[in-house]
Amino acid sequence: MVTALLAVGLVVAAFVGYNIGGSSTGVAFGPAVGSRIVGKVTAAALFTAFALLGGWTVGRNVIDTMSSQIVPASQFTLATSVGVLFFAGASLLISNLYGVPASTSMTSVGAIVGLGVATGTLNQAIMFRIVSAWIVAPLLAFLIGMVIGRYLYPHLDARFTFTRLENALVTIDRTGRLPRPAINERATPRDVFGAGVVLAIACYMGFSAGASNAANAVAPLVGNGAVSVEQGVLLAIGAIGLGGFTIARRTLATVGDGITDLPILAALIVSSVGATIITILSRLGIPASLAVSTTCCIIGLGWGRASRAVTVVEAASLAADPEVAQIDADAGPELSTGALGAGPGDAPSAGPTVGTLASSEADQQVDSERRAEAAEESDAATPEVPPIGEEEFDELAAESLFDPAATSRIVFLWVLTPTLSAIGAYLLFALVL
Template sequence: MISGVLLVGIAVAIFVGFNIGGSNTGVAFGPAVGSGAVSKLAAAGLMSVFFLLGGWTLGRRVVDTLGSGLVTGDPFTMQVSIVVLLFIGLALFAGNVFGVPASTSMTAVGAIVGLGLAIGQLRVDAVLEIVGWWLVAPVIGFWVSAVVGRYWYDRLVERMAINRTEGALVTFDTSGGIPKPELGPNTTPRELGGTLLVVAIGCYMAFSAGASNVANAVAPLVGNGAITMNQGIFLAAGATALGAFTIARRTLDTVGNDLTDLPLVAALVVATVSASIVTVLSALGVPASFVVIATMSVVGLGWGRATVADAVPDTPRVPASSMGVPVESADAPATDDSPSAAELYQPATTARVVVLQNVVPAIATVVAYVVFRYVPIV
């Protein structure tokens, strides 16, 4: 018979996974929905499948790190697990409510670090390794995106620009015995290829989200042996799917509408770079912040475009924004009020976003330390 405390722990884990599904679905499939490549329902379905795939393959390593790699001994009683999950869930909820994209992984690590400090069982070497990757990964994202923006972005725009036409992308010829797929009446091969690429990158992002975020929902429960690894992955994936099919619809509306005013190619570059870095870190068992890496990738792309504008003053530009950080692009003709190169990205806004993304995990660490140190929970 399942105890009442375990039921509470599972309910809190579902709450965390629900919020993960609500926030990550918009990030992963916003470009695809905004460009009309897939519907919200299809985006939720793809998110559910690829999130589970990422959690089932690479996510196990991150679960091991959060569940047993940061604190020695066996500190995760059910009560402690519930409190840690509440920290993570409330941080996500606050981010969704106030529009501040808090890092789930950084908040989870912060709460567990606070626990380890409070009981004197923190593995400092493991924490320092993770923090080191947190410092390096955004820099890598910045420079990779900057190189793309400086040298290859214009070529990518020429090759990947998608102009959606009326009607279905693909139709089926049913005149024979077996239906044969054909291009729609107004569809070009380039349009079909670009649309498939947008959807494929969304699936890749969903995979990376599963690899890094499944641990945030269930690592404490798996760490204390209340549920098995496989049960935890299915629980997290199911809760994420619930969020993807419900509250993510609003997120997809917001992101999709925003993306109609920004270059789709820029969003795809940032998504690919960020998802790749997060996937590699997840394979190493490092909890990674997609939000921070994506933010710095956006800044790097904008900085790379700024160097082009400085080198060639007549480079056409048009304002754009992505993931909360203003950048500029060369996807449309310049106007009389086109910004200068110095305005192609905004360091002050970038600094504000990065600071806010780091404040929440820091608060989680301090509050977790105070709670676990002075409240009789452990």
């Protein structure tokens, strides 16, 4: 019986890790694959390697928190471990069916909380610390994104552009006796530099994903001693890597369908901010959501970019006089995060968007030629960035980055999935086990 339960626990843990790899690989390496810097197989291999590095180092702290601090390790019998992993996996499945990347950390913690409430062993001090981080981290990501969007993003957008190569950046030269890697002859120095940045940030995202998500798949099994921390990390990353090599191929091909107005530069910024926040929290042993932090950073980045139409003094005067503010709001267009797609001044943004990289091959060829022409023009003269307060609302208030209905569904499911996980686990452990 014990052997059967252990086998079931290992299978469920692998299933959770498999789904994590399927979604996280696309999020981390979507821009790199879409830009043809690396292929899907290379992306999966790099993601797995850096996720293993993150899980083996920083991820141990998160495993320790989830396996013994939220509830005592003694509560994780084989039966309860299977129950916790089942509800975490089931909640993720519901979210995946709706096409929403759920917070794996929040759903896993929710299942453990259900166990702790049912048995009266929940460590409230630790949960207060975790929930506080869940509130502070998205707010911090929003504020960082807002500052970057208002003061730095236009200058970066004016100087950097990321194009999609017609052929892979690194090719295999087979003309000699031994095959050797070679850089694409059509790649410019700017392409090589941009590709290096995109690839480095993708690997950093993989490290952060491994650090925060390894615990979600194996913490209960580590808590009851069925596997050691090292074995747990290898099991989790192995399953995550399997997902990266299989189901992530579709995610890599379609990434960006829901954020078509997000430029590559913006995607790299929010990835860096989100990964840094989650890595720091993982170092502190706090399980947190990478998806929530990056989404809040996107909103802050777009809001900050759009706010350049007014100075701080003008914003303060509008806030002090509600009647004038209402007249201006009625007369002018509404600020939106779509402003990320606006170039400095009258110059259109030359870089592709994440959604463009996920479009059809024919469309990508046309876009590639257009962006190449724009890149040549930008090399000749870097467009000037108008000072804050001198940009027009019409230039900044572009199409909204988020569909309101889709955004509401995402936020609703982010709250629903850990809630379902906690309630389901509580009912199971309070009434059955």
